[in-house]
Amino acid sequence: MSAPRLSPTTARPSSRRLWLGYAGVCTLTWGLFVLAGTEFQSGPWKIWEALLQSTMTLWAPMLLGTAVHPWMGWISRRSRPFWQLALLHAGAALLFSGVWLVLDYQLTQALFGTEHADAMLAQYILWRAIWGLIAYAALATGFGAVFSAQRARSLAIAAAQAESALARAELSVISGKLNPHFLFNTLNSLIALTRKDARAAEQALLRFSGMLRYVLDSKRSATDRVGLQQELDFVRDYLALEALRLGARLRVTWTLDDAVLQDEVPPLTLQPLVENCIVHGIAPRVQGGTIQISAQRDALNGGLNLCVQDDGEGCDPAQLEAERPGRSGIGLGALRRRFALDYDGRARLRVHTQPGAGFRVDLWIPQEA
Structure with a gap:
C-alpha cells in the first residue's frame, strides 16, 4: 500500500x-x-x-x-x-x-x-x-x-x-449478523402461534411487518443512527409477539426518561439484549420472569445510559469472558464487538451476572452536544 x-x-x-x-x-x-x-x-x-x-x-x-x-x-x-x-x-x-x-x-x-x-x-x-x-x-x-x-x-x-476501513467493514458484518438471528427466532414464534390462534397470528403478522420494515431500513449502513423512541417501539412490538407465546410468564417494567427519547442509538441495540433475557432468563423457567428496561441521562457527561436486565438464573461471568457458547448468545457477542468498534471505541457495554442473580447489561452511548 x-x-x-x-x-x-x-x-x-x-x-x-x-x-x-x-x-x-x-x-x-x-x-x-x-x-x-x-x-x-x-x-x-x-x-x-x-x-x-x-x-x-x-x-x-x-x-x-x-x-x-x-x-x-x-x-x-x-x-x-x-x-x-x-x-x-x-x-x-x-x-x-x-x-x-x-x-x-x-x-x-x-x-x-x-x-x-x-x-x-x-x-x-x-x-x-x-x-x-x-x-x-x-x-x-x-x-x-x-x-x-x-x-x-x-x-x-x-x-x-486502513484500520478505520477494516473497523467499518467489520461493523457492517456484525450488524448483518444481528438481523438473521432476530428473524429466525421471530419466524419460529409466528409459526407456533398460527397453530394456536389464527386471529392473534394475523395481528402478530402486522406487527412483524412493521418490525421487518424497521430491520430493512436499519441495514442501510452500519453507522446509521435511529431515535431511541423508534428503537423502543420496535422492542415493544417484539415483546408483544413474545407475550403471545409466553403469556403471563413474561413481565416487563419500563423506566424511561422522557428527555432521552430523542437521543440517537445504533439500530437493533436493545432487541438482542431483550431477546437474550427471554431465551435464557424467562423461557426456561416455569414461572417465567421479569425484564426491566431503563433509559436515563448520564448526569456527569450527558451520555445515554441504557439498561436491560432479567431476574433469571444468570450465569458464571467467566463463561462470558471465555466467549463460550451459552448465555452470551450471538446477539450479545455481536453487540460487544459492535460497541468496541462503533463511536470510535467510546461507547461502553458492561455485563453484570452471577449464578442465581439474574443477568444485566449496561450500555453507555455518547451523544452529540
Missing part, C-alpha cells in the same frame, strides 16, 4: 514550518559565530568586524543548505544499499565543500580583488573543506530526520485509514 499523499493545504503549512525552523537555526548559528568572534573590550570596531566575518563565513553554507533539502528528498524516495548511500553522500559532501570554496572565493574577489582572494584561499582551503564536510553532514542529518518523520507520519495515517 502506498503512503497517502498530503494535500496542498496540508503540505504548505508543513513546508512553511520547515523553512522557518531552518531560518531560525541559521540565525542562531550566525549569532553564536558573532559572539565567538567579538572582543567587547576592543570597542565597536571589533563588533562590526565580527559581524562581517561571520556573514562572510556562513552565507554560502546557509544558501547551499537549501539545495540539500531536495537532494535528501530524492534520496529518501527509494531504499538503497548502504554502500550506495555512502558513495552518494561522500560525493555530495565533496561537491558541497567545493561549491562553498568557489562561492567564497568569488565574493572575496569581488570585494577585495584577486590577490587577496588567492591569499585567503591558500590560507583557508583545508579548513573550509573540512568545515564543508561537517556542515553537509549536519544538514543531511537534519533534513533526513525531517523526511523520516514525514514518512513515519504518512505511514501512521495510512495505517489509521
Whole structure:
C-alpha cells in the first residue's frame, strides 16, 4: 500500500514550518559565530568586524543548505544499499565543500580583488573543506530526520485509514449478523402461534411487518443512527409477539426518561439484549420472569445510559469472558464487538451476572452536544 499523499493545504503549512525552523537555526548559528568572534573590550570596531566575518563565513553554507533539502528528498524516495548511500553522500559532501570554496572565493574577489582572494584561499582551503564536510553532514542529518518523520507520519495515517476501513467493514458484518438471528427466532414464534390462534397470528403478522420494515431500513449502513423512541417501539412490538407465546410468564417494567427519547442509538441495540433475557432468563423457567428496561441521562457527561436486565438464573461471568457458547448468545457477542468498534471505541457495554442473580447489561452511548 502506498503512503497517502498530503494535500496542498496540508503540505504548505508543513513546508512553511520547515523553512522557518531552518531560518531560525541559521540565525542562531550566525549569532553564536558573532559572539565567538567579538572582543567587547576592543570597542565597536571589533563588533562590526565580527559581524562581517561571520556573514562572510556562513552565507554560502546557509544558501547551499537549501539545495540539500531536495537532494535528501530524492534520496529518501527509494531504499538503497548502504554502500550506495555512502558513495552518494561522500560525493555530495565533496561537491558541497567545493561549491562553498568557489562561492567564497568569488565574493572575496569581488570585494577585495584577486590577490587577496588567492591569499585567503591558500590560507583557508583545508579548513573550509573540512568545515564543508561537517556542515553537509549536519544538514543531511537534519533534513533526513525531517523526511523520516514525514514518512513515519504518512505511514501512521495510512495505517489509521486502513484500520478505520477494516473497523467499518467489520461493523457492517456484525450488524448483518444481528438481523438473521432476530428473524429466525421471530419466524419460529409466528409459526407456533398460527397453530394456536389464527386471529392473534394475523395481528402478530402486522406487527412483524412493521418490525421487518424497521430491520430493512436499519441495514442501510452500519453507522446509521435511529431515535431511541423508534428503537423502543420496535422492542415493544417484539415483546408483544413474545407475550403471545409466553403469556403471563413474561413481565416487563419500563423506566424511561422522557428527555432521552430523542437521543440517537445504533439500530437493533436493545432487541438482542431483550431477546437474550427471554431465551435464557424467562423461557426456561416455569414461572417465567421479569425484564426491566431503563433509559436515563448520564448526569456527569450527558451520555445515554441504557439498561436491560432479567431476574433469571444468570450465569458464571467467566463463561462470558471465555466467549463460550451459552448465555452470551450471538446477539450479545455481536453487540460487544459492535460497541468496541462503533463511536470510535467510546461507547461502553458492561455485563453484570452471577449464578442465581439474574443477568444485566449496561450500555453507555455518547451523544452529540
